[in-house]
Amino acid sequence: MWYRLLLLAFPSRIRREFGEDMARMFEAQRRVARSNGESLTRLWLRAIGDALVYGTAERMSTIRTGLRSGVGELRRWRWWMHALVQDLRYALRLLARQPGVTLVALLTLALGIGANTAIFSAVDAVLLRPLPYDEPERIMMVWEKRPTEGVLDNVVAPADFVDWRHLNTSFEAMAAMMPTTVDLTESGEPVRLPAGVVSPPFFDVLHVRPALGRTFREDEAIAGNNRVVILNHGLWQRRFGSNPDIVGQKIILNGAPFEVVGVLPVTFEFPDSELELWSPLPLEGLSQPLSRSLHQFSVYARLKPGTTLQQARADMDRVGADLSKQYPDTNRTHGAWVTPLSEDLTKQVKSGLLLLLGAVTFVLLIACVNVANLLLAKAAGRRREIAVRSALGAGRWRLAGQTLTESLLLGLLGGAAGLLVAHWGIGVLKQLAPRGAPVFAMEHLGLDPRVLAFTLLLSIGTGLLFGLLPAWQLARQNTNDVLKEGLRSGGAIRRRLRVALVVSEIGLASLLLVGAGLTLRSFQTLLNSDAGFAGDRVLTARVSLPGTRYREDAQILSAFDRIEQRLRAIPGVRAVGSTSHLPLSGQNARIGVAIEGREPKPDEPTRAAPRGVTPEYFRAMGITLKGGRGFTAQDAVDSPKVAIVNETMARRYWPDAVPIGRRVRLGGTDTWMEVVGVVGDVRHWGLDVPVNPEIYMPAAQYPWRALNLAIAADVEPAGLASAVRQQLKEIDPALPLSNVLTMNEVASRSMASRRAVMLLLAIFSVLALVLAAAGIYGVMAHIVALRTSEIGVRMTLGARPADVMRLVLGEGLVQALIGLVIGVGGAVLLMRWLRTLLFEVSPTDPLTLLAVMVVLLATALAACVVPARRAMRVDPVTALRN
Numbered sequence: 001m002w003y004r005l006l007l008l009a010f011p012s013r014i015r016r017e018f019g020e021d022m023a024r025m026f027e028a029q030r031r032v033a034r035s036n037g038e039s040l041t042r043l044w045l046r047a048i049g050d051a052l053v054y055g056t057a058e059r060m061s062t063i064r065t066g067l068r069s070g071v072g073e074l075r076r077w078r079w080w081m082h083a084l085v086q087d088l089r090y091a092l093r094l095l096a097r098q099p100g101v102t103l104v105a106l107l108t109l110a111l112g113i114g115a116n117t118a119i120f121s122a123v124d125a126v127l128l129r130p131l132p133y134d135e136p137e138r139i140m141m142v143w144e145k146r147p148t149e150g151v152l153d154n155v156v157a158p159a160d161f162v163d164w165r166h167l168n169t170s171f172e173a174m175a176a177m178m179p180t181t182v183d184l185t186e187s188g189e190p191v192r193l194p195a196g197v198v199s200p201p202f203f204d205v206l207h208v209r210p211a212l213g214r215t216f217r218e219d220e221a222i223a224g225n226n227r228v229v230i231l232n233h234g235l236w237q238r239r240f241g242s243n244p245d246i247v248g249q250k251i252i253l254n255g256a257p258f259e260v261v262g263v264l265p266v267t268f269e270f271p272d273s274e275l276e277l278w279s280p281l282p283l284e285g286l287s288q289p290l291s292r293s294l295h296q297f298s299v300y301a302r303l304k305p306g307t308t309l310q311q312a313r314a315d316m317d318r319v320g321a322d323l324s325k326q327y328p329d330t331n332r333t334h335g336a337w338v339t340p341l342s343e344d345l346t347k348q349v350k351s352g353l354l355l356l357l358g359a360v361t362f363v364l365l366i367a368c369v370n371v372a373n374l375l376l377a378k379a380a381g382r383r384r385e386i387a388v389r390s391a392l393g394a395g396r397w398r399l400a401g402q403t404l405t406e407s408l409l410l411g412l413l414g415g416a417a418g419l420l421v422a423h424w425g426i427g428v429l430k431q432l433a434p435r436g437a438p439v440f441a442m443e444h445l446g447l448d449p450r451v452l453a454f455t456l457l458l459s460i461g462t463g464l465l466f467g468l469l470p471a472w473q474l475a476r477q478n479t480n481d482v483l484k485e486g487l488r489s490g491g492a493i494r495r496r497l498r499v500a501l502v503v504s505e506i507g508l509a510s511l512l513l514v515g516a517g518l519t520l521r522s523f524q525t526l527l528n529s530d531a532g533f534a535g536d537r538v539l540t541a542r543v544s545l546p547g548t549r550y551r552e553d554a555q556i557l558s559a560f561d562r563i564e565q566r567l568r569a570i571p572g573v574r575a576v577g578s579t580s581h582l583p584l585s586g587q588n589a590r591i592g593v594a595i596e597g598r599e600p601k602p603d604e605p606t607r608a609a610p611r612g613v614t615p616e617y618f619r620a621m622g623i624t625l626k627g628g629r630g631f632t633a634q635d636a637v638d639s640p641k642v643a644i645v646n647e648t649m650a651r652r653y654w655p656d657a658v659p660i661g662r663r664v665r666l667g668g669t670d671t672w673m674e675v676v677g678v679v680g681d682v683r684h685w686g687l688d689v690p691v692n693p694e695i696y697m698p699a700a701q702y703p704w705r706a707l708n709l710a711i712a713a714d715v716e717p718a719g720l721a722s723a724v725r726q727q728l729k730e731i732d733p734a735l736p737l738s739n740v741l742t743m744n745e746v747a748s749r750s751m752a753s754r755r756a757v758m759l760l761l762a763i764f765s766v767l768a769l770v771l772a773a774a775g776i777y778g779v780m781a782h783i784v785a786l787r788t789s790e791i792g793v794r795m796t797l798g799a800r801p802a803d804v805m806r807l808v809l810g811e812g813l814v815q816a817l818i819g820l821v822i823g824v825g826g827a828v829l830l831m832r833w834l835r836t837l838l839f840e841v842s843p844t845d846p847l848t849l850l851a852v853m854v855v856l857l858a859t860a861l862a863a864c865v866v867p868a869r870r871a872m873r874v875d876p877v878t879a880l881r882n
Helices: 002-009 012-035 040-069 071-097 099-128 158-167 202-206 233-240 309-326 341-346 350-391 396-432 449-475 479-492 495-528 553-568 617-621 647-653 717-731 743-750 752-786 788-796 801-833 846-872 876-881
Strands: 139-146 151-154 171-184 191-198 228-231 250-253 256-263 277-280 298-303 335-340 538-544 573-579 591-595 607-613 625-628 642-646 663-666 673-679 694-698 706-713 738-742
Touching: 002 012, 012 040, 040 449, 071 099, 071 396, 099 350, 099 396, 099 449, 099 752, 139 309, 139 341, 151 335, 158 171, 158 309, 171 202, 171 250, 171 538, 202 298, 228 233, 309 335, 335 341, 350 396, 350 449, 350 495, 350 752, 396 449, 396 752, 495 752, 495 801, 495 846, 538 717, 538 743, 553 573, 553 706, 553 717, 573 617, 617 706, 642 647, 647 673, 647 694, 706 717, 717 738, 738 743, 743 752, 752 801, 752 846, 801 846
Parallel strands: 191 277, 228 256, 607 694, 642 673
Antiparallel strands: 139 151, 139 298, 139 335, 171 191, 171 298, 228 277, 250 256, 538 706, 538 738, 573 607, 573 706, 591 607, 591 663, 625 673, 642 694, 663 673
């Protein structure tokens, strides 16, 4: 689309004959540049230069041809170009004549245009640009849907994925993916690396070819054949020194040798940008059948050519219905939901980005109102000049064109200054972007050609927007009346128009302030909500035991027992516990459960989130025991199986009974567990996400190879990290420690998206408030200047200075009140539509609305004080004489 705009530089006959070919050629050049890792900026700059040079040459050729057929058209073109040059020179002189006013206008426009450019760069990169794959519109995500639970994006069970792959008729390739971590114990210090475990067609789905070596073969999905790995380009460079002979070599992962079969290209991108390497997912040759109750896969698929999204969804509905009949115990309420990958990746950030784009649009409108007021004030002093030019023969369109040229020039200069603001703003966006967010291109934000084109169009549109009113006012004035008024003509610009602009400015600012205030209140409520655990002075870290050296359950249990004992001996440590899934960390699992004596209902699935924990975990995390007992050392592998449930699970599955003493078992197993305790609810999925049923099991009875340590301390927990690493190194030097964070840092990361939106809204609201105050001050100062004679008459007739001040302040406050009523009303309606962004705060929250009114009225009052004091000091004699 943007390249086709460049083609407008060519005459229409060239576009009709060669436009399609030129667009296709440019698209091919862009794909080659992207695949080679070249800068697209250079390609766009070359395209812009070619369009300007060759397009102008073709147009001049057309004009020369027109000399023979139509000399009049060439003369008109020359006249318009001569008039444009004249207007530009005159506009520059006008702007230089009043440097103070010009500087204020440029600063105002730079803030408005720069903020819009920065946010648009994020919207363009995340929402508008196609994904960096071949034919990205054909790449789909296939999730498990549970209509009875209102869930459309649940992770997929392994057995269901295998059946989907074989039974569907809509996809040319389908692959499963599961994130994990591996320990790299050679080529330097031991390090824990995030990795992706994928079924072999994964890279075929994305149409990605490695820079070195090959992708996975189908036979490498068989257990025992999967000891191969593909490296990301960054890991290959950083850890292996860009060794070109790396393919075929073996590296040690989790204590076992893996053969490197490929290196991905530098241009490869994936939503989870932290993944460093890839290995095959074994789906065949396993010692146990694939599970239908343990859900853990994300599924990627590529549509067959000509297949639509609706056809794929109907096809997967058929597959889901067949599996539901075939496996009623596990699949009776399951189905499959197909969604485009681009839509799936942006659903979490789309509303926030659009909200910010709306906020900066309001800021730009306020800036336009301010500049329009400035130009109206200047126009009041130019009415006699325009009248004289009109009397000498200048037409209205010619006069309006000259005024619009000035505003367009001002808009373009403001846009150029706005690029500096945008550059700074993009840096802020990169800092505020949540780490690990599953979206593309946040790290690549910049002033690329698309963003520069947006800034150019925005600058032109802004210049037209704030220039129309002054141009219209000057062009429609009556020449005779202005010339008769003489020096008093400056007062003839109607005050009603400028007051209306101030009212609209206050309305826009109040709308933005209400939105920011409600977002801030939501965030405060979120911070003050009960998370179900005490995160202060708790250090967390993840330890994963490699299966090659810790094969038996007894070895796993002994290792974690030794780790916890050594960590308890560190000075300042109060308690040490471990869990398989740390709250607010993004780690999760969910499984079907059976409740003894409870018949399952088709429309009410019985599920819970399993958690393996050690006995001291609840104490270390400050999780309250509501009833029964906690786990003890006696809950060993050969003891009767026990479990602890959270309050939500107790209420949902034993609504009229005490769960302690009742029995429950996990789906796919025959082992019953006795419920021995009930603990308080923990906000595991997020502080703003409802709590789901959770079932805790002793890690001694259900060993986990990877556990998250929770180390409660009486000292600052961050200072314990080095001591924890040292203790772990003494136990096993090849065992790396990862995700070392305080629990407060874990919670903070879980709220990063909300925090970023809140901070940016706060910044834009303050900016809007400052611009609104400047607008009120400018209008009131100009009105006072125009009413100097009137004020002099009032004071001559006995008005006191205090009366004059009250008059000016009253006018300003009336304007502010009208704007407040309009803005607050609009904000309440808008936030009702966006109430999903709020947390336990009503769109009509009285505290927020009252605070916004007080702040805006105080700002309006402060902005009116200086003009009011100036009016108090008017000398009646001097005012009447002038």
